[in-house]
Amino acid sequence: MLSTWSLITTALAYMGLLFAIAWIGDRKRIARDHRNIQAVIYSLSLAVYCTSWTFYGAVGSAATTGWGYLPIYLGPALLMLFGFDLLRRIATISHHQRITSIADFIAHRYDRSHSIAVLVTLAAVIGSVPYIALQFKGITNGFNVVAGSVTNDAALPGELSLYVALTLALFAILFGTRTLDASEHHRGLMWAIAFESLVKLLAFLAIGLFVIFGIFGGFGEVAATVRENQNYQELFSPWRLPEGFGIQLVLAMTAILCLPRQFHVAIVEFRDIRELKTARWLFPSYLAVFAILAMPIALAGLVQFGGQDVHPDSYVLALPIAFDKEALTVLAFLGGFSAASGMVIVATVALAIMVSNDIVMPLLLRSGMAGVRGETDLSRTLLRVRRISIVAISLLAYAYYQAIEAGVPLASIGLLSFSAAAQFAPAMLIGLYWPGANRAGALSGLTVGVGGWFVLLLLPSLAGSEATGLPDVAFNQGAAWSLALNALAVVVVSLMFSEDTVRRRKAEREEPDAGLITLGELENTLGRFLGRDSTRRALETHLHSNHLEADALATPATVQFGERLLAGSIGSASARSVLTTALHHRGLGPEAVFELLNQTSQAVQFNRELLQATLDNMSQGVAVIDKDLRLVGWNQSYLELMNYPDGMVYLGQPVEELIRHNATRGLIRGGTSEAAVRKRLDLLRGGDPYRFERSWPDGSVIEIQGNPLPGGGYVTTFSNITHFKTIASELKLINETLEQRVRQRTQELSEANADLEEARKTAESANRSKTRFLAAASHDLLQPINAARLFVSILRQQAGEGGDEEARLVKRVDRSLTAAEELLGALLDISKLDSGMYEPDPEVIEVSELFEQLRRRFQPLAANRDLQLRVRGRKDQVFSDRNLLYRILQNFLSNAIRYTESGGVLLSCQRRGDHLRFRVSDTGVGIAEDDSRAIFQEFHRLDYAHRLEEKGLGLGLAICDRIAHMLGHRMEVRSRPGHGSTFSVTVPLASRERIEAQRPKDAPRSDHPRLQGLAVLCIDNEADILEGMNLLLDRWGCTVLLAQDREQAVQRVKEHGPPGMVLVDHHLSQQVFGLDVMAYLEELLGKRLPTIVITADRSPELEEEVRRMKYGLLRKPIKPAALRALMTNTLKNR
CATH class of the missing domain: 1.20.1730.10 (Sodium/glucose cotransporter)
Incomplete structure (x- = not known):
């Protein structure tokens, strides 16, 4: 401390x-x-x-x-x-x-x-x-x-x-x-x-x-x-x-x-x-x-x-x-x-x-210490x-x-x-x-x-x-x-005490009287407060800059300058007092009084001439009347505009005379009636501002505006606005014509909009038809691939016992099937996202668990390509759809590994307020600025992708973009060719209420039941699928029962008893569904059967129905490892 x-x-x-x-x-x-x-x-x-x-x-x-x-x-x-x-x-x-x-x-x-x-x-x-x-x-x-x-x-x-x-x-x-x-x-x-x-x-x-x-x-x-x-x-x-x-x-x-x-x-x-x-x-x-x-x-x-x-x-x-x-x-x-x-x-x-x-x-x-005559x-x-x-x-x-x-x-x-x-x-x-x-x-x-x-x-x-x-x-x-x-x-x-106002205004404008004090006395008075040298230099500068002669008497400008100079040191009030005292000590004789009055008269006359010259140079007519309604001022434009006879207008003339004269000429609304004259006089006596326009017999239009004066009376301006009115009439005619043209154009635009609306509806209908076709055809498209996948799985096991050439061919077939699966799956995903069929299921996600899953998934892939995969996570929780967020990050990592020839890939995250930004950075080939948006379009691949051993389909980022948009997550990319890329997605952090509300899942039990000797009933209307399933399950040591419809399934159950597990295809025929067959079998046996539904249907409705019946769900084309894992988990949770 x-x-x-x-x-x-x-x-x-x-x-x-x-x-x-x-x-x-x-x-x-x-x-x-x-x-x-x-x-x-x-x-x-x-x-x-x-x-x-x-x-x-x-x-x-x-x-x-x-x-x-x-x-x-x-x-x-x-x-x-x-x-x-x-x-x-x-x-x-x-x-x-x-x-x-x-x-x-x-x-x-x-x-x-x-x-x-x-x-x-x-x-x-x-x-x-x-x-x-x-x-x-x-x-x-x-x-x-x-x-x-x-x-x-x-x-x-x-x-x-x-x-x-x-x-x-x-x-x-x-x-x-x-x-x-x-x-x-x-x-x-x-x-x-x-x-x-x-x-x-x-x-x-x-x-x-x-x-x-x-x-x-x-x-x-x-x-x-x-x-x-x-x-x-x-x-x-x-x-x-x-x-x-x-x-x-x-x-x-x-x-x-x-x-x-x-x-x-x-x-x-x-x-x-x-x-x-x-x-x-x-x-x-x-x-x-x-x-x-x-x-x-x-x-x-x-x-x-x-x-x-x-x-x-x-x-x-x-x-x-x-x-x-x-x-x-x-x-x-x-x-x-x-x-x-x-x-x-x-x-x-x-x-x-x-x-x-x-x-x-x-x-x-x-x-008296500061008296003018003192020398201190x-x-x-x-x-x-x-x-x-x-x-x-x-x-x-x-x-x-x-x-x-x-x-x-x-x-x-x-x-x-x-x-x-x-x-x-x-x-x-x-x-x-x-x-x-x-x-x-x-x-x-x-x-x-x-x-x-x-x-x-x-x-x-x-x-x-x-x-x-x-x-x-x-x-x-x-x-x-x-x-x-x-x-x-x-x-x-x-x-x-309003009379004090006039005195205050005068005091603000007045200057100490000049002509009664010499420059020497002024310099002496100022010097006592400002210092002799400073005062002398200031006065000399003032006289030189204003081209004034250093004569015996101080001019008004010099005295005013001295007052402001003194005010800066002792304040304006004390400065006025000092100079007033100095002038008072000089005294005023008869000649000085006459000279002072003469100067004042000349100043007043000059100010009046200046004011009159200003009024006469105005284009508007100006007339001023006092509180007794008498004319006290006007300009030449007023006389010309009103066209009064020579000598009619004079100083102090009652304004009533002018009003009556104008009434006889038809310049006042209401004619020559006494009521019209009295109405105008009452308006002036009321003391309120007014403004109106009058059309005179010669066709001219005059704007008349009056404003009351503080002490009573009016100042009135007369403006000839005939030209402006003519222009306004022309503009009105043009506006009416323009309105007609606008209505015509509006009708044409309405018709064009109707055509566009019809075209939009047609396009939307076609898009919906495409979506329905892809969803409906998914089963038929994936069935043969699913069968081929089962057979290739068996061939790969047998290829281990054959020659290298046979293993290479099986590997190529497997790779081709994988590409076809990915292409069909991506097309179906895009169709599903575009149609709005998918409903996100947000939940609280542990970032550390998510990163660990991704690390286990992609660590071997990175190692195979001699790349270093680094993962830097945080102990935070985010709120999103687990599967869809995993899908986005999975695609980021897959692309990073695919397009990186040397170096490494970094999966990390960082907090941004109440959000968490997931980032995948690589040291790969990078992306040109022109391609930074195009990569999110379907089937767009970079021009230099052909140099790489693995090629993408050009659909992954398009799917990620749609998923991020659906979830409301912000997705960004930063990259430079030759310096790698960074893809990021920003996800909201889970609130404390959501974390507490979500119950933790029960820990899985430790037992691992074997599939050896398990009786498995396979129900599928495709013979090839059944044959492939038979070969695969037989190698796992299962007892396989095959059925193509409900009747055969009932027969197998009667012959062999209740199976240990049922693998059923959902679409058995146009009118028969796997869930209906399972409901019939369970009712017949009076017990629940461990069941896995295998389907190419990706609709949320089916997924919800399968979850409600507590069955497992596996989408085609199936992979043996995924099937075996699901069967094992189903038996453990039985």
Whole structure:
């Protein structure tokens, strides 16, 4: 087990590495000219969102609430995927206005309100302190778990947490407060945060893979573990979402924007739209890794430590410790350390900027220390304020950490801070999209929301209430109520003080008055906050790039540039205050007032001329009326379209006059009636949008569309759509003609389909006839071959006593019969499979037994060809039809041995989830890519097969393909000419229920009865068959009784008594069947007779009937060895 000091040394070394990375990033700037690399760094820096809560607490939450951890990952991912336009809009505005923080952004949207900025800053600090304390708790817990045993609650010395806080504060000071310009990108800091994101990702991924494949043995085992335990099934049921899932999802979505550290990395550090596009898919993918792996890790912790005193938040560290994985333990510890330290560093930097800009700077302005006439350089003072703020916030979080209870879960503290940050969302989003939102509404909403959060959520946590435990109904309701009341207050108060809206819009557009301040005074004012040299260089660059003269007075563009430059350092609200104060100290005399008014008049006139020029260049007619229904604006297209007499239209004209004039010209539906005029006026007074089309007497069609203005009145557009209507009429005529042609073509296609259907039915009928013919003719086809097989068997026994030439001839005859049997059998099998007559009989199959059968069958064949047959099985069970699966593998092995001249053949299997893949690989001639599909067609053989001694029929793989398709098994082939081939078939594993349900068969008895002296009654209508059976059974020492029909069989029984066994052919004649004869004989004798039915009929119905009567079944053509084995087994089981 690792010691405490070894962990401390590791952590210090890791911090040293972070210092080095940040130092290199600040100086080398490698990624500046590599936008793709910078986009990846930006995306990884967003992962500062994944703190010790997501690294440790998400697993703990999964172990206690099931899917309760998902909202923290799902919320940001949804916002990145579907809220991309929102993020782009906020980033673009902030980049242009040099926004420095979330407080600066919200204040800027509401008249640069200092009150809003201060309230947001205080709420952010208070809400973030518990979150920063959570990181100290995560680091300390990590030390405690790794340094001691997994169940040891002995904490490390309290001073260690203080040292961690101070070390992280030092890092934030060195790389987060190097310059005063907060909008300047902190490359080194972002490099370090991106590296930490990689470390925690690799650590969590390593733990997850270890759990899934090292502890469980794969995803299938994870799912099986859940299925086998009722508690786990309920905990991780996909239909069971914990209470408060929805509100936590909303909190997580707002957190990605409203948490100060997330706003800093996502918005303040934003450079280019490419970064957001990359982060749109990379950051959700990053979160998906954590979301997927948290559940297996939690499950492993529950299985491993169930009933033990191990906190779920420590499972990430406890699992590698429990399995003595020291390297993995160190990696997990560094991952948790990275998750916590990255958050602390960025959060303290972001909060320090907010405190210095929105609290300290306004105090300096009011106290006079930042007066315009002062000469003191305040840039160093503000930097010291930020550094002191970092230390103070860290110590405040450390104090909160000391105050909270040790057993409080990490997730609950995180949700507490999330709910605080969410209170910024209503003012931010409503102000962004609703023009009616104003300063009073935003301030009211923030006050109500933050106050509700403070009373309902924060105070209980400080008092040690259960509200800091797992999110329960009280916590979720408190968060939901505070957020809802916040949004409601923004809307209601904004409506109550709507006059403030105009003032806010004006404030957003206005620029500090120029022409009253010299460039020297502007440079002096800016230099006190930005530094003299930096200010001088920035102003010189601005004047040069905009082709401005360095005259005595500053231009409006220069003053606006100075304001944005100052806003990047002290915030937009403080920047406006500083410049306003500077202009105020200049004073305004009569001439200055006249000049200012003249400039304003010229600006208004210019804007009006620009607007009129824009309207006159529009092809649509535009008319604007005010709330009193008087004409206040129009363009030339409107006059031309309406064809008003010259001088009729004038500014302020009542629109009623124009409506009556148009009615007299027949341009208004309803004629000149008073009702038609009143209807149109009522429509305008109603304030609702409208759109309609009118056909005028000259044949033109006009589209009229009106939209109400916010302050009352309408803007109406008139579009001549005559040309479009003409085209639409022509298209309608073409469409009607086209419909007629479509109907005609549809009729032709219907007739063609009817012909095709008839042809299909004819083909199916022919196929069924072929199948019936093959099935019916199988008996007659196989009878002579069966007889020949019996005679050849006898000849082979006699050939051993004759010469070599006679033995060779008998061997060739036997080989020819074998080929004929295989050909007929294959044809019948294909016919049977194509006709759908075969019904699979799936069962649980022991893979080891199946492989042993195949090994015994093919080991001698491989040895005869000097090939090595290797078998690598598994102790698994699959669910399939035993005979059909054996048939597939038998064909694979037969082909492999046949087409392999040297080397060997491998029969193996491997698990693929809940399936088992059987593979047969060889070192044979291989198969060309063009033949990889053709080999599954009937009678297709490879072109180079003629070089081999043995040749296949070209039907085996076609049968295998049909069998696999019928069983639902996937069959594949991979091969290269000259490099061998691999054939595989994938079969489902047998479920535990099926294995338990299938009863094991009784062990065979050990006795082996002999056939010597056994009386065997052979019944067959073919004399040749009877003669062959007589010769064969006589050599086995049996007493043979022969009969060609039922009468002869009865006669033999009466003469010799009941036989010891009956071999009966099923098809004795067209009307007589072997089963009927056996039923008659058994009824005559009053006892059951050991019976074997010999037939060429392969129908399932016959097989089922034979099984029901408990007879043996042997298909023609019979092989002596198979017959003898079946007879022996029949006697043993009698």
